[in-house]
Amino acid sequence: xxxxxxxxxxxxxxxxxxxxxxxxxxxxxxxxxxxxxxxxxxxxxxxxxxxxxxxxxxxxxxxxxxxxxxxxxxxxxxxxxxxxxxxxxxxxxxxxxxxxxxxxxxxxxxxxxxxxxxxxxxxxxxxxxxxxxxxxxxxxxxxxxxxxxxxxxxxxxxxxxxxxxxxxxxxxxxxxxxxxxxxxxxxxxxxxxxxxxxxxxxxxxxxxxxxxxxxxxxxxxxxxxxxxxxxxxxxxxxxxxxxxxxxxxxxxxxxxxxxxxxxxxxxxxxxxxxxxxxxxxxxxxxxxxxxxxxxxxxxxxxxxxxxxxxxxxxxxxxxxxxxxxxxxxxxxxxxxxxxxxxxxxxxxxxxxxxxxxxxxxxxxxxxxxxxxxxxxxxxxxxxxxxxxxxxxxxxxxxxxxxxxxxxxxxxxxxxxxxxxxxxxxxxxxxxxxxxxxxxxxxxxxxxxxxxxxxxxxxxxxxxxxxxxxxxxxxxxxxxxxxxxxxxxxxxxxxxxxxxxxxxxxxxxxxxxxxxxxxxxxxxxxxxxxxxxxxxxxxxxxxxxxxxxxxxxxxxxxxxxxxxxxxxxxxxxxxxxxxxxxxxxxxxxxxxxxxxxxxxxxxxxxxxxxxxxxxxxxxxxxxxxxxxxxxxxxxxxxxxxxxxxxxxxxxxxxxxxxxxxxxxxxxxxxxxxxxxxxxxxxxxxxxxxxxxxxxxxxxxxxxxxxxxxxxxxxxxxxxxxxxxxxxxxxxxxxxxxxxxxxxx
Amino acid sequence: xxxxxxxxxxxxxxxxxxxxxxxxxxxxxxxxxxxxxxxxxxxxxxxxxxxxxxxxxxxxxxxxxxxxxxxxxxxxxxxxxxxxxxxxxxxxxxxxxxxxxxxxxxxxxxxxxxxxxxxxxxxxxxxxxxxxxxxxxxxxxxxxxxxxxxxxxxxxxxx
Numbered sequence: 001x002x003x004x005x006x007x008x009x010x011x012x013x014x015x016x017x018x019x020x021x022x023x024x025x026x027x028x029x030x031x032x033x034x035x036x037x038x039x040x041x042x043x044x045x046x047x048x049x050x051x052x053x054x055x056x057x058x059x060x061x062x063x064x065x066x067x068x069x070x071x072x073x074x075x076x077x078x079x080x081x082x083x084x085x086x087x088x089x090x091x092x093x094x095x096x097x098x099x100x101x102x103x104x105x106x107x108x109x110x111x112x113x114x115x116x117x118x119x120x121x122x123x124x125x126x127x128x129x130x131x132x133x134x135x136x137x138x139x140x141x142x143x144x145x146x147x148x149x150x151x152x153x154x155x156x157x158x159x160x161x162x163x164x165x166x167x168x169x170x171x172x173x174x175x176x177x178x179x180x181x182x183x184x185x186x187x188x189x190x191x192x193x194x195x196x197x198x199x200x201x202x203x204x205x206x207x208x209x210x211x212x213x214x215x216x217x218x219x220x221x222x223x224x225x226x227x228x229x230x231x232x233x234x235x236x237x238x239x240x241x242x243x244x245x246x247x248x249x250x251x252x253x254x255x256x257x258x259x260x261x262x263x264x265x266x267x268x269x270x271x272x273x274x275x276x277x278x279x280x281x282x283x284x285x286x287x288x289x290x291x292x293x294x295x296x297x298x299x300x301x302x303x304x305x306x307x308x309x310x311x312x313x314x315x316x317x318x319x320x321x322x323x324x325x326x327x328x329x330x331x332x333x334x335x336x337x338x339x340x341x342x343x344x345x346x347x348x349x350x351x352x353x354x355x356x357x358x359x360x361x362x363x364x365x366x367x368x369x370x371x372x373x374x375x376x377x378x379x380x381x382x383x384x385x386x387x388x389x390x391x392x393x394x395x396x397x398x399x400x401x402x403x404x405x406x407x408x409x410x411x412x413x414x415x416x417x418x419x420x421x422x423x424x425x426x427x428x429x430x431x432x433x434x435x436x437x438x439x440x441x442x443x444x445x446x447x448x449x450x451x452x453x454x455x456x457x458x459x460x461x462x463x464x465x466x467x468x469x470x471x472x473x474x475x476x477x478x479x480x481x482x483x484x485x486x487x488x489x490x491x492x493x494x495x496x497x498x499x500x501x502x503x504x505x506x507x508x509x510x511x512x513x514x515x516x517x518x519x520x521x522x523x524x525x526x527x528x529x530x531x532x533x534x535x536x537x538x539x540x541x542x543x544x545x546x547x548x549x550x551x552x553x554x555x556x557x558x559x560x561x562x563x564x565x566x567x568x569x570x571x572x573x574x575x576x577x578x579x580x581x582x583x584x585x586x587x588x589x590x591x592x593x594x595x596x597x598x599x600x601x602x603x604x605x606x607x608x609x610x611x612x613x614x615x616x617x618x619x620x621x622x623x624x625x626x627x628x629x630x631x632x633x634x635x636x637x638x639x640x641x642x643x644x645x646x647x648x649x650x651x652x653x654x655x656x657x658x659x660x661x662x663x664x665x666x667x668x669x670x671x672x673x674x675x676x677x678x679x680x681x682x683x684x685x686x687x688x689x690x691x692x693x694x695x696x697x698x699x700x701x702x703x704x705x706x707x708x709x710x711x712x713x714x715x716x717x718x719x720x721x722x723x724x725x726x727x728x729x730x731x732x733x734x735x736x737x738x739x740x741x742x743x
Numbered sequence: 744x745x746x747x748x749x750x751x752x753x754x755x756x757x758x759x760x761x762x763x764x765x766x767x768x769x770x771x772x773x774x775x776x777x778x779x780x781x782x783x784x785x786x787x788x789x790x791x792x793x794x795x796x797x798x799x800x801x802x803x804x805x806x807x808x809x810x811x812x813x814x815x816x817x818x819x820x821x822x823x824x825x826x827x828x829x830x831x832x833x834x835x836x837x838x839x840x841x842x843x844x845x846x847x848x849x850x851x852x853x854x855x856x857x858x859x860x861x862x863x864x865x866x867x868x869x870x871x872x873x874x875x876x877x878x879x880x881x882x883x884x885x886x887x888x889x890x891x892x893x894x895x896x897x898x899x900x901x902x
Contacts, residue, residue: 074881209837212852213826424784
């Protein structure tokens with residue numbers, strides 16, 4: 001057995017022996033080869049290949065390489081996917097590794113987003129592994145001249161059912177170095193919980209040691225011989241047109257080259273510091289452009305002509321509202337927010353001698369990005385070789401894609417490999433923003449405390465302008481005159497509808513064709529905004545009904561798993577009905593608030609209780625503890641899941657309390673950590689998590705669900721403390737103080 | 744005006760020549776010594792991803808002129824320990840799985856090493872204060888605090 005081989009040795013030894021015709025993974029390539037490229041994997045035929053060989057390969061040593069179209073974004077999915085595949089294939093964890101996100105090499109599984117990697121992305125990998133395991137049983141059966149039903153697989157071996165290891169044959173011996181030449185059988189059953197050996201265990205993440213030792217190869221660390229460094233200079237004001245530039249302004253840095261194409265401007269130099277200094281010094285003249293006043297933002301959102309779609313309908317809400325004795329209305333506001341990746345985006349590109357272009361960046365969808373770049377620079381899709389290399393956490397569509405195309409444009413212009421590192425101001429100023437939204441609600445409760453009417457009107461643009469094969473979605477496409485992209489309406493309706501059983505309701509989403517700032521996917525898309533409105537308004541109706549917030553929600557839910565998370569969080573937080581406000585001491589009021597949601601109305605269940613301290617005299621608000629009960633079906637890696645939930649809660653608290661993109665008439669002005677503050681160590685809440693494991697259920701995503709209930713839980717706690725509603729994010733000190741001053 | 748700067752980097756004597764003595768240490772470490780530990784995060788000394796130890800004190804290498812390290816000692820996270828001989832903080836960060844994307848981790852470990860040198864057994868509050876200038880966007884803060892406590896508990900000596 002080779003299970004004694006540690007992972008690092010394994011990676012080193014197996015690097016040159018992959019079966020699909022390329023040598024080593026992209027990051028390592030970039031370190032060593034001047035013209036790195038992967039040859040095309042012939043088993044990859046379009047999206048979602050059905051060839052087993054497209055998904056995995058087994059070497060003579062028995063080592064297994066899994067090809068994944070889903071990439072590790074820093075959330076731990078590489079480890080979790082490997083757990084799932086290793087179990088399906090019956091191999092030890094140390095015998096599997098993953099190659100992901102390389103065009104022509106890994107399957108096209110679309111974009112890595114939306115908490116979908118484990119939920120849906122793992123399925124074809126598991127099916128391929130299950131099909132492969134069946135073939136290994138057949139091969140061993142032929143060899144031993146027995147029925148394959150008399151054999152079992154264990155630890156990378158096929159052996160007789162009695163487990164006689166003396167008669168075991170290793171996978172490497174059966175198929176090693178050869179292809180399966182087999183179509184994935186969609187009928188092959190996947191393993192059930194009783195067969196899991198790795199799934200359900202808190203295995204340590206495979207990427208962690210290198211991250212702790214500082215040796216991990218992020219895209220920011222890709223180095224190619226002869227590589228130059230470049231920085232970009234963006235139009236100011238936003239939307240302005242290039243007029244001229246003054247070359248003498250960078251005359252003091254003789255090595256610098258200036259690249260200008262339409263409204264795209266960059267400087268490049270052999271030394272990074274020279275590129276930085278040149279970007280600061282270069283004088284560029286722009287004309288036109290500009291932004292509306294930020295104070296008009298929500299007014300513009302309400303007045304932008306919209307395409308109205310009904311996302312939920314029951315009974316007759318208009319009649320129910322008209323005849324209601326107790327009617328409540330409220331409006332909620334959520335500003336533009338940014339991804340705030342700690343490492344600004346970085347892309348590396350080079351034009352190869354054969355005219356193809358290699359790109360390394362942190363894109364969430366290599367094929368969709370490849371196609372967009374092909375359109376941008378007007379070459380065939382096949383001539384773009386895109387390599388995903390992990391970047392700083394992105395939480396959605398940040399600057400990763402755009403930094404990659406920056407590198408392509410500069411590399412083409414100067415004829416050298418180029419690394420484009422965005423500045424902090426580039427990332428904060430120019431990443432696509434999570435959209436600002438307005439939500440108007442009206443509702444009523446009957447004398448028995450039942451919600452008799454629920455009317456929701458949300459105003460939103462699309463939450464996805466990802467590359468999706470269109471140059472017009474790339475910032476550089478927009479700067480160089482690419483045709484405008486056509487995007488469907490995505491994400492603004494996420495959790496607009498609730499899962500409460502309301503007899504009379506209408507949920508309307510007012511889709512807007514434009515946004516004040518360039519907008520795209522940020523963790524949860526429209527769900528944090530919509531859930532803030534819905535769960536705050538649920539609390540408003542609960543107050544009108546003079547009911548307990550936990551009991552009120554339970555009374556409007558039919559689904560047992562929804563009720564389970566609410567009951568679980570109530571137990572975890574030792575919820576006492578009627579005790580939401582826990583009193584005033586030393587000028588501090590302590591109180592708690594509740595929120596519940598089922599993500600996307602079809603996925604993971606989250607119930608949350610936030611304990612806050614409010615100091616009415618100053619408006620200071622502190623979130624002390626957050627309790628979460630979480631049901632995402634089968635749990636693959638409990639500690640990895642807890643890590644995600646903790647991250648969702650703390651990042652969600654940051655978004656609720658502190659975050660808003662600011663802009664003046666020219667440009668975004670929240671361009672660093674002083675003007676766009678996020679939660680710090682001294683401000684973090686304690687997070688208490690109750691996991692509900694359901695091994696018989698399919699796994700649901702966990703990267704986003706627990707982020708959407710945070711803002712309403714906090715706002716509801718503030719109401720419990722003070723009797724005042726916070727209906728606009730972020731809940732800054734000034735805003736809390738002003739809410740408390742209202743009559 | 745080229746300037747020669749000599750310093751000890753992760754235990755080895757090093758000498759570099761720079762055109763601009765105000766060039767931040769970060770770019771020298773990353774581009775001349777191919778180190779991956781110190782990260783570019785903001786270039787403004789606001790986030791802590793670029794932190795290194797200079798003569799035992801945690802500094803922001805993105806704002807620290809190369810000329811000012813002349814004759815001194817610079818330690819990056821790679822110099823604290825490696826897979827063969829890990830620093831107690833590196834072991835503890837792995838044990839607590841104290842990151843998600845890990846981009847801020849180097850800076851967290853460096854700032855924590857500086858803390859533990861002065862305060863070998865810090866309280867939670869002392870850890871949070873010491874790390875308040877290091878930003879983590881994935882929000883692994885609770886784990887990072889636990890990791891620092893674990894390292895302290897497991898007989899943290901000098902960094």
